[in-house]
Amino acid sequence: xxxxxxxxxxxxxxxxxxxxxxxxxxxxxxxxxxxxxxxxxxxxxxxxxxxxxxxxxxxxxxxxxxxxxxxxxxxxxxxxxxxxxxxxxxxxxxxxxxxxxxxxxxxxxxxxxxxxxxxxxxxxxxxxxxxxxxxxxxxxxxxxxxxxxxxxxxxxxxxxxxxxxxxxxxxxxxxxxxxxxxxxxxxxxxxxxxxxxxxxxxxxxxxxxxxxxxxxxxxxxxxxxxxxxxxxxxxxxxxxxxxxxxxxxxxxxxxxxxxxxxxxxxxxxxxxxxxxxxxxxxxxxxxxxxxxxxxxxxxxxxxxxxxxxxxxxxxxxxxxxxxxxxxxxxxxxxxxxxxxxxxxxxxxxxxxxxxxxxxxxxxxxxxxxxxxxxxxxxxxxxxxxxxxxxxxxxxxxxxxxxxxxxxxxxxxxxxxxxxxxxxxxxxxxxxxxxxxxxxxxxxxxxxxxxxxxxxxxxxxxxxxxxxxxxxxxxxxxxxxxxxxxxxxxxxxxxxxxxxxxxxxxxxxxxxxxxxxxxxxxxxxxxxxxxxxxxxxxxxxxxxxxxxxxxxxxxxxxxxxxxxxxxxxxxxxxxxxxxxxxxxxxxxxxxxxxxxxxxxxxxxxxxxxxxxxxxxxxxxxxxxxxxxxxxxxxxxxxxxxxxxxxxxxxxxxxxxxxxxxxxxxxxxxxxxxxxxxxxxxxxxxxxxxxxxxxxxxxxxxxxxxxxxxxxxxxxxxxxxxxxxxxxxxxxxxxxxxxxxxxxxxxxxxxxxxxxxxxxxxxxxxxxxxxxxxxx
Amino acid sequence: xxxxxxxxxxxxxxxxxxxxxxxxxxxxxxxxxxxxxxxxxxxxxxxxxxxxxxxxxxxxxxxxxxxxxxxxxxxxxxxxxxxxxxxxxxxxxxxxxxxxxxxxxxxxxxxxxxxxxxxxxxxxxxxxxxxxxxxxxxxxxxxxxxxxxxxxxxxxxxxxxxxxxxxxx
Numbered sequence: 001x002x003x004x005x006x007x008x009x010x011x012x013x014x015x016x017x018x019x020x021x022x023x024x025x026x027x028x029x030x031x032x033x034x035x036x037x038x039x040x041x042x043x044x045x046x047x048x049x050x051x052x053x054x055x056x057x058x059x060x061x062x063x064x065x066x067x068x069x070x071x072x073x074x075x076x077x078x079x080x081x082x083x084x085x086x087x088x089x090x091x092x093x094x095x096x097x098x099x100x101x102x103x104x105x106x107x108x109x110x111x112x113x114x115x116x117x118x119x120x121x122x123x124x125x126x127x128x129x130x131x132x133x134x135x136x137x138x139x140x141x142x143x144x145x146x147x148x149x150x151x152x153x154x155x156x157x158x159x160x161x162x163x164x165x166x167x168x169x170x171x172x173x174x175x176x177x178x179x180x181x182x183x184x185x186x187x188x189x190x191x192x193x194x195x196x197x198x199x200x201x202x203x204x205x206x207x208x209x210x211x212x213x214x215x216x217x218x219x220x221x222x223x224x225x226x227x228x229x230x231x232x233x234x235x236x237x238x239x240x241x242x243x244x245x246x247x248x249x250x251x252x253x254x255x256x257x258x259x260x261x262x263x264x265x266x267x268x269x270x271x272x273x274x275x276x277x278x279x280x281x282x283x284x285x286x287x288x289x290x291x292x293x294x295x296x297x298x299x300x301x302x303x304x305x306x307x308x309x310x311x312x313x314x315x316x317x318x319x320x321x322x323x324x325x326x327x328x329x330x331x332x333x334x335x336x337x338x339x340x341x342x343x344x345x346x347x348x349x350x351x352x353x354x355x356x357x358x359x360x361x362x363x364x365x366x367x368x369x370x371x372x373x374x375x376x377x378x379x380x381x382x383x384x385x386x387x388x389x390x391x392x393x394x395x396x397x398x399x400x401x402x403x404x405x406x407x408x409x410x411x412x413x414x415x416x417x418x419x420x421x422x423x424x425x426x427x428x429x430x431x432x433x434x435x436x437x438x439x440x441x442x443x444x445x446x447x448x449x450x451x452x453x454x455x456x457x458x459x460x461x462x463x464x465x466x467x468x469x470x471x472x473x474x475x476x477x478x479x480x481x482x483x484x485x486x487x488x489x490x491x492x493x494x495x496x497x498x499x500x501x502x503x504x505x506x507x508x509x510x511x512x513x514x515x516x517x518x519x520x521x522x523x524x525x526x527x528x529x530x531x532x533x534x535x536x537x538x539x540x541x542x543x544x545x546x547x548x549x550x551x552x553x554x555x556x557x558x559x560x561x562x563x564x565x566x567x568x569x570x571x572x573x574x575x576x577x578x579x580x581x582x583x584x585x586x587x588x589x590x591x592x593x594x595x596x597x598x599x600x601x602x603x604x605x606x607x608x609x610x611x612x613x614x615x616x617x618x619x620x621x622x623x624x625x626x627x628x629x630x631x632x633x634x635x636x637x638x639x640x641x642x643x644x645x646x647x648x649x650x651x652x653x654x655x656x657x658x659x660x661x662x663x664x665x666x667x668x669x670x671x672x673x674x675x676x677x678x679x680x681x682x683x684x685x686x687x688x689x690x691x692x693x694x695x696x697x698x699x700x701x702x703x704x705x706x707x708x709x710x711x712x713x714x715x716x717x718x719x720x721x722x723x724x725x726x727x728x729x730x731x732x733x734x735x736x737x738x739x740x741x742x743x744x745x746x747x748x749x750x751x752x753x754x755x756x757x758x759x760x761x762x763x764x765x766x767x768x769x770x771x772x773x774x
Numbered sequence: 775x776x777x778x779x780x781x782x783x784x785x786x787x788x789x790x791x792x793x794x795x796x797x798x799x800x801x802x803x804x805x806x807x808x809x810x811x812x813x814x815x816x817x818x819x820x821x822x823x824x825x826x827x828x829x830x831x832x833x834x835x836x837x838x839x840x841x842x843x844x845x846x847x848x849x850x851x852x853x854x855x856x857x858x859x860x861x862x863x864x865x866x867x868x869x870x871x872x873x874x875x876x877x878x879x880x881x882x883x884x885x886x887x888x889x890x891x892x893x894x895x896x897x898x899x900x901x902x903x904x905x906x907x908x909x910x911x912x913x914x915x916x917x918x919x920x921x922x923x924x925x926x927x928x929x930x931x932x933x934x935x936x937x938x939x940x941x942x943x
């Protein structure tokens with residue numbers, strides 16, 4: 001097998017350049033079409049009736065008045081489809097499409113109103129009368145796991161596991177109450193190591209519930225004709241949606257066509273099925289194409305990130321050597337399973353950090369509660385785990401009187417070390433990354449520059465701090481991707497892959513890889529939109545995998561199409577393959593050069609095309625999991641206003657350990673966006689529950705970073721050692737700069753105010769209270 | 775219920791329509807195929823639905839269509855002229871100042887209004903004007919660069935349809 005990592009040593013022609021994004025013209029002119037812009041003839045509109053109860057047994061749903069309202073076609077409840085599977089879920093089928101007998105959280109869909117217009121559907125929502133007997137709800141995850149807690153799922157028969165996630169089936173039949181998933185990691189003699197420790201640091205950390213706020217709300221348009229389902233949706237995972245719909249409606253996968261136009265933000269929040277089953281039900285029952293667009297408030301009642309309560313304990317030798325780390329983690333996974341088993345698994349892998357540690361013991365358990373169902377969000381498991389793990393490293397450094405950099409230098413894993421036994425060894429130089437990072441930290445701007453907006457009295461009460469954190473995530477997901485490359489008679493190429501364009505730039509980066517492989521201009525390569533009837537299988541658009549892993553499938557498809565061109569040429573010229581030589585944009589046969597198009601037309605006689613197929617699977621150099629370690633290296637310089645508790649980030653530094661940047665400007669864009677999203681989680685973001693009701697399900701009360709929150713200086717660096725498994729040595733980017741940010745900001749604030757927070761976010765109120773607790 | 779008659783200029787063209795008084799401007803535009811302005815927060819805080827009314831940014835999710843009567847409306851669809859991107863659009867492309875692109879039409883409309891008002895804004899002025907436009911992908915720095923690039927572009931002015939009577943011949 002060819003070593004793809006560095007097979008091009010000659011100057012690159014297309015990869016490695018910041019070529020303009022292929023979606024630029026569409027996106028700057030407003031012509032880019034998103035699922036929310038899709039319209040079909042005879043299309044009806046749907047709106048959702050939602051539960052007002054955290055937990056209740058439904059007595060009756062009266063739809064009569066709503067069905068008589070102007071424009072209403074039908075009100076659908078769970079009673080209307082006894083012939084179908086009422087639950088979906090890519091790991092465990094327990095997510096009820098509409099509440100069946102019991103409503104599991106405030107905001108859960110109970111009925112779907114389908115009307116001629118969206119306004120009519122929304123107006124009729126309030127006319128649906130739901131009577132229910134409220135049950136005692138469980139909101140706190142640790143309480144949910146107590147023996148005397150209310151059992152949310154006394155009947156496990158509601159939960160069915162799916163074939164492709166067998167490793168997560170254990171929790172279903174564990175017998176533990178409200179246990180959604182569990183992951184244990186253990187090596188070394190933990191007791192012995194703690195006994196020999198000179199310092200043990202122990203704390204409980206709390207990472208809040210987070211909402212990813214993709215600006216395009218959840219929406220889908222479904223046309224259900226006979227036994228064919230056409231779906232246009234804002235999802236990351238066209239194939240996962242297809243599989244869930246196939247299970248719900250008991251149809252062959254081939255009958256379901258899922259198309260994904262541009263996606264208006266995702267960040268994990270649009271992983272797997274969300275509103276598609278509901279829209280499909282409406283379409284099936286009414287016989288009309290149905291469009292379902294949620295509001296942002298409803299989107300916040302649809303998914304969130306798992307919150308985590310983390311009890312962490314670390315033992316150190318007096319010289320700073322880490323001896324043991326122990327984590328007891330409970331995630332609040334909400335009402336349904338969704339992706340929480342994977343989040344639990346990743347959190348257990350991502351909390352202890354990329355260090356050489358003699359003994360580790362992690363138990364991570366996810367609990368069902370009566371809250372919005374938690375699922376994926378950028379870096380999942382890492383923001384939670386790294387907050388605890390890297391906060392504790394800094395706390396130990398302070399207690400041992402060792403610089404945070406020196407303590408880490410003593411313990412960081414080296415290239416080739418296994419940081420998780422039996423997994424892919426580390427393929428990077430973490431110490432060098434750290435030194436690059438810290439070289440740009442702590443350089444205080446002059447007061448005039450950095451504090452330009454602060455008046456003199458405020459300047460006097462500003463407290464300076466500097467902090468950083470590191471992380472390594474087992475990213476990439478399971479490597480299953482298929483790609484196709486079609487060369488047309490004019491020499492232009494269409495790439496077919498089902499990775500979705502979330503804004504990360506797959507349309508551009510993958511075109512650059514094809515152009516590089518086939519020696520074509522990037523302008524002559526187009527990447528098709530995902531469409532499960534026309535573009536081949538893709539496991540996931542997530543886990544930072546597209547450039548590295550789908551890129552590998554694309555490279556294989558390019559090899560395959562070249563081989564096909566050789567076969568055509570051998571046929572056409574009646575020669576052996578040894579007479580055919582690859583040259584730029586074509587082949588050379590007996591001293592004559594022919595373009596791809598000429599060979600294709602000669603072989604077919606008229607028209608035609610050459611098609612290549614490539615795939616990746618867990619084999620060869622992709623046998624070791626994870627496919628790559630995604631490295632997070634970031635830090636901040638901050639000011640804290642001692643009087644208000646406000647944290648002002650003056651300098652934000654990220655080091656992107658990306659192996660090779662196929663498009664450096666886009667790669668930097670990924671890091672910048674991830675860092676800023678991480679800063680929002682560190683400083684502002686938290687979903688708040690009171691009495692089982694979500695209190696801040698809107699983007700006024702749930703505050704995301706705005707332009708005024710931008711650090712004065714954003715210092716971005718890319719490290720390209722060409723040491724990844726992806727094309728030309730690339731590896732994943734997109735999550736790394738987010739993962740350590742909560743810990744980095746916490747470490748900086750701790751340095752500034754002399755008190756450490758064990759809870760995020762670091763809102764002005766929380767910081768003010770910490771300052772005044774002294 | 776159709777109960778209002780409005781006359782307005784939309785991207786430089788005079789238009790006359792009969793609408794329901796409770797129609798939101800965002801829905802009015804999208805029903806007419808002008809889907810560049812995007813729905814998101816529906817609370818007038820995210821800026822994804824920003825359009826210009828008489829040259830000033832407005833959230834079309836929180837504006838009634840009847841308010842257009844007698845006024846001049848510009849949307850992202852009106853910026854392109856003779857198939858050419860204007861300098862703000864080019865700058866957003868050249869500076870990679872978008873990723874998913876969902877906030878981009880609103881962001882470009884706010885930037886356009888800023889540059890017409892203030893052709894050479896400082897970094898702080900850019901931040902002040904664009905603070906009402908949320909972007910979740912880019913982290914904003916590239917957007918600031920794009921506005922600075924647009925301000926320095928070698929062009930007399932930002933393509934301006936704010937005075938349609940002057941340009942509509």
